[in-house]
Structures are given as C-alpha cells and as structure tokens.
Amino acid sequence: MEPFLPGPPEDAPVVLFVTDNGHGLGHLTRMLAVARRAGGRFRPLFLTLSEAYPVLKDWGMPVEYMPSYRRMAMTRASFQPIFARRLLALLNHVRPRAVVVDHIHPLPVMGQIRGLSRGIEWVWSRRGMWRRGFNVDALARSANFDTILEPSDVAAPMDAGATMYDRDRVVTVPPVVLIPPDEQLPRDRAREELGLPREGKAVLILLSDSETEKLASLIGRVRDVVREVAGPDTSLFAPLHILHRGRLPVIEGVAMKPVYPMSRYLQGFDAVVSTAGYNSYHEVVASGVPAVFVARDTNSLDDQKRRAEFGALAGRSYYSSGVFEADFPEMIARALRPGEREIAARVTAELGSFDGAGAAADFLASRVLARRWEPYEVPTAADLGLRSVPLPFRSGDLDPGVDPSTLAAIGYLLIGSGEEWTRDEVSRVAERYRAEGGMFRPVFLID
Structure with missing residues (x-):
C-alpha cells in the first residue's frame, strides 16, 4: 500500500471528489487514481456514498462517508435535501475550487447548487460504455456541470451507449488505472x-x-x-x-x-x-x-x-x-x-497510454488555478428551499414502502442543532448502540 505522501502545501486549493456507492470499488478507485497524482497542486478530499471508504483512509486520503439512500432505506427524492445539506456544509467548510462527481446519475440538486455558486469548477467524471438504451435521461444532467471529464475506454470502438452522442464540453483523457505497470x-x-x-x-x-x-x-x-x-x-x-x-x-x-x-x-x-x-x-x-x-x-x-x-x-x-x-x-x-x-x-x-489519471490531475490542477482568485460563494439551504428534517430521524421514515422492523441501520441526522443538544444526543445513541450489541448503524451529519 502506498500512502499519500508527501502532502500538498496547506494553502493549495481543495478538490472535492464526490463518489457514488456503485456495485464495488470502481468510483472510488478511479478518483483515488486521480487524487494520488495531485503532486502538491491541489488537496484532495472525498465525500463518498461507498461503504468501502476505509480504503481511502488506508491511502492517507481525507474522506467523509455518507450512507446512500438505499442504505438508509429512503427514496432518492427524500435523500436529496439531506445530501444537499451535507454537501453545502463541506463547500462552506473546505471551500473547494473544484467538485468532481463520479456518479452515473448525479442528483439534480447539484445543478441547483452550481447555479447559485461562484468560484467552483463543477466536473462530471463520466466514463463511457453504457449499455445501449440505458440511462439516457441522465445526459440532461450534463448541463449541471462546467466540464465532462471522460476516462477513455480501450473498447471505445465498440461503444454503443448514450454518451457517444453527448460530446459538448467533454474533455477526454486516456484510460485511468490506479497502479500502472x-x-x-x-x-x-x-x-x-x-x-x-x-x-x-x-x-x-x-x-x-x-x-x-x-x-x-x-x-x-x-x-x-x-x-x-x-x-x-x-x-x-x-x-x-x-x-x-x-x-x-x-x-x-x-x-x-x-x-x-x-x-x-x-x-x-x-x-x-x-x-x-x-x-x-x-x-x-x-x-x-x-x-x-x-x-x-x-x-x-x-x-x-x-x-x-x-x-x-x-x-x-x-x-x-x-x-x-x-x-x-x-x-x-x-x-x-x-x-x-x-x-x-x-x-x-x-x-496506447494508460496514464489517464495523470492527465485528469493535470486538467484539474489547471482549472483550480484558474478559479483560485475568483470570488467564492455557495448558496444556503434556504436559498435552495430545502425543508427541515424531523429529529431524531430514523432511517426509512421518509419511505412509506419500508417496514421499520426490517431496518438494520438507524441514522440520526443532527442538522443545525446546538452543541449541547448534539453532545447529549450522541451520548444517548452511543449508549443504545452498546446496549444492542452494534445491531444498528448510527449516522451523524452535523452542520
């Protein structure tokens, strides 16, 4: 295992990598490949929906994990405002100059956030080789990003998917691998x-x-x-x-x-x-x-x-x-x-070359440099019209089709709460967690 050393300087701009949970490690691995080639030009930070997030910690990458809507037994629609609040909190806290989203179907709320933001390059990392006729509606999300970053596929001559017909603002790099030969x-x-x-x-x-x-x-x-x-x-x-x-x-x-x-x-x-x-x-x-x-x-x-x-x-x-x-x-x-x-x-x-990770890192470094001196601004939850979330919130409460007795995970979302209330609630949940032998998964999202 190779640690992420040496680290970039503290004043280097931040690039926030946002990844889907997917079926395995694909989204994480592609973005890790790019992040490890930052070369001190930017500081990578991950916000991931994947339970495989510990591999990023093993590489010395700063990472925040948020359970996916499926893991919290929610609908995609009810998950959006919760995800948006978490993303807004990060944007305000770390002030990234680029947000790179490796997700097959980026949430629409990202486009709303981008539309009210300044000083951030929004990038959709979108590989090709989609199955014919699949995910066509997701192409409309391209308008929510400044750039579409496409890791090439050596099998591209046989690509029959929808991305072949959506080439506006696409920047193509060679295939991305984590460990070159x-x-x-x-x-x-x-x-x-x-x-x-x-x-x-x-x-x-x-x-x-x-x-x-x-x-x-x-x-x-x-x-x-x-x-x-x-x-x-x-x-x-x-x-x-x-x-x-x-x-x-x-x-x-x-x-x-x-x-x-x-x-x-x-x-x-x-x-x-x-x-x-x-x-x-x-x-x-x-x-x-x-x-x-x-x-x-x-x-x-x-x-x-x-x-x-x-x-x-x-x-x-x-x-x-x-x-x-x-x-x-x-x-x-x-x-x-x-x-x-x-x-x-x-x-x-x-x-041909398999150095797409290096090329992608070069591209991101150029974009954060261009954005670095722009005024920085992100919207508030109120700007987006986000409704409040009932507290304490139990996973599945917003999905009427879920039987609460079948839930193995319980998430407590502490949003906008005071320090004393938060401390008391964390202690209460930890007590219950110990009493039940770790049979549920507490999740804390704190603004």
Whole structure:
C-alpha cells in the first residue's frame, strides 16, 4: 500500500471528489487514481456514498462517508435535501475550487447548487460504455456541470451507449488505472507477499457479485476448471473484497485474503480470470498478463459484454460469456499456453497510454488555478428551499414502502442543532448502540 505522501502545501486549493456507492470499488478507485497524482497542486478530499471508504483512509486520503439512500432505506427524492445539506456544509467548510462527481446519475440538486455558486469548477467524471438504451435521461444532467471529464475506454470502438452522442464540453483523457505497470511488483516478490509458491503456474480470480453465495460458486467453478485444464498443482488466488470480508466462506484450494489494490500484484500470475468492469479490465489489460474476461451477470449500466468482446477481437485477451459456459475451459487453456504473455504484451503496447489519471490531475490542477482568485460563494439551504428534517430521524421514515422492523441501520441526522443538544444526543445513541450489541448503524451529519 502506498500512502499519500508527501502532502500538498496547506494553502493549495481543495478538490472535492464526490463518489457514488456503485456495485464495488470502481468510483472510488478511479478518483483515488486521480487524487494520488495531485503532486502538491491541489488537496484532495472525498465525500463518498461507498461503504468501502476505509480504503481511502488506508491511502492517507481525507474522506467523509455518507450512507446512500438505499442504505438508509429512503427514496432518492427524500435523500436529496439531506445530501444537499451535507454537501453545502463541506463547500462552506473546505471551500473547494473544484467538485468532481463520479456518479452515473448525479442528483439534480447539484445543478441547483452550481447555479447559485461562484468560484467552483463543477466536473462530471463520466466514463463511457453504457449499455445501449440505458440511462439516457441522465445526459440532461450534463448541463449541471462546467466540464465532462471522460476516462477513455480501450473498447471505445465498440461503444454503443448514450454518451457517444453527448460530446459538448467533454474533455477526454486516456484510460485511468490506479497502479500502472511500472509500479507493479515483480513476479517473485508479488508471489512472496501473497504467500504463493514461486514455482509453478498461478491464476488470479477477479470475479465479483453482490451476493456472497453466488460469488463463492463462481470462484469454485473457476478453481475446478483450472485444475482440470492446468493440473491440481496450479496456485489460485482470489482477493477478499472489503464488502465481502467476514461473509465469504473459505473455498478449498483457493488462497484468499484482503488485498487492495490487487493490480500491484498482477505480474505474479500466469493468467487472470476477471469480470470486465472498467477498473479491473484496464488494470489487467495494461499489465500485459494473459486474461480471460467474462461479463458480470447483472443488469447494470456498464456494458461489460462489449468490453470483454473487444479484448478478444483485438487479440489481447479471451472472452467467455460466463464461467459455467461450455467454452470457458477452452479459453483458460488458451490463456495458459506458452507464449501468451509475449503476445499480450505486444498487443497492449499497441493500445496506447494508460496514464489517464495523470492527465485528469493535470486538467484539474489547471482549472483550480484558474478559479483560485475568483470570488467564492455557495448558496444556503434556504436559498435552495430545502425543508427541515424531523429529529431524531430514523432511517426509512421518509419511505412509506419500508417496514421499520426490517431496518438494520438507524441514522440520526443532527442538522443545525446546538452543541449541547448534539453532545447529549450522541451520548444517548452511543449508549443504545452498546446496549444492542452494534445491531444498528448510527449516522451523524452535523452542520
């Protein structure tokens, strides 16, 4: 793990990165890749809806976590004023000169805040490869931003999504990766740190699913196929995702432990079996390690199928529509053939630069420099017509479709309250938390 050092000077302008919760670590990882290349030109700060926020703290990044509307069992509409208050509090406190939003469907209230703000560059970090016909209505949100920052996709020639037709104010950078190949550990050291034997073949399993039971089944299937194709002595490794820790069962024959970012260890493997989400795909492709990509079985916005197919058509990797498909064993066999690494490396060299993170950081540095001396102004909650929130507020109270007895999380939103009242309420909630053995999640948002 690489700490965020040395830090930028205290008077450097702030860039606020706002990220969605998503299905995994994609939003966080892309923005972390950009933030770590600030080079002292700006100070990064994160406001994230992802429960994976501890990875940012591990990298020395200042971060504030706010539960998503789903986590608080709210409707998107009822969540907006609460999110807006939290965002306004941050804008007033840290006075960022740029706000970068990595979110597939930015909340409309951001546009209202931008319209009443001065001295801030509003940037939508919007990757392409949306599935055809998906999320088209979100394109109207482009008008809520000064710039659309687009991390390129090596599979862009196959992009059939809506972003291909919305190019106004788009600034394109190369594909974004967190750990470029020159920062990846050499083979022997990578294996040593992961506890894998130096000799023999090793295969990395980078699959994901929101359902723990299904993920275990997918990993088990890959293990069985690799053993059948490459022999029982082949080492297998699957990193434990931060959102699955403590819930994913031990899978016989597969070494598993928490590792982030996994891309630092890619050179330790002879082949990778991976889903084709933006981050995993580009980290693996950039590494030059042979790979078999499968599209995640989900109805999400990301067009993983086209991205995975492009790798096969370009000669960089192999594609199977699923680990249980009849052609999957053959794809594994091909990826492990002698000479595959050399072929993969040559094709990777033809795909161009993967330094989108550096280019994005350069762009943000130029924009905060331009904005730095402008008058700074942000609206108040009253300017936005935000209604007050009942206190104490229990998660789910604003969603009549939710049965309160099913709620595992309770949020107390302390907005605009006095110091003494806040202190008493925090003590009361902490007491209850201890008494109930941590069976609910207290959330404090304080203006």
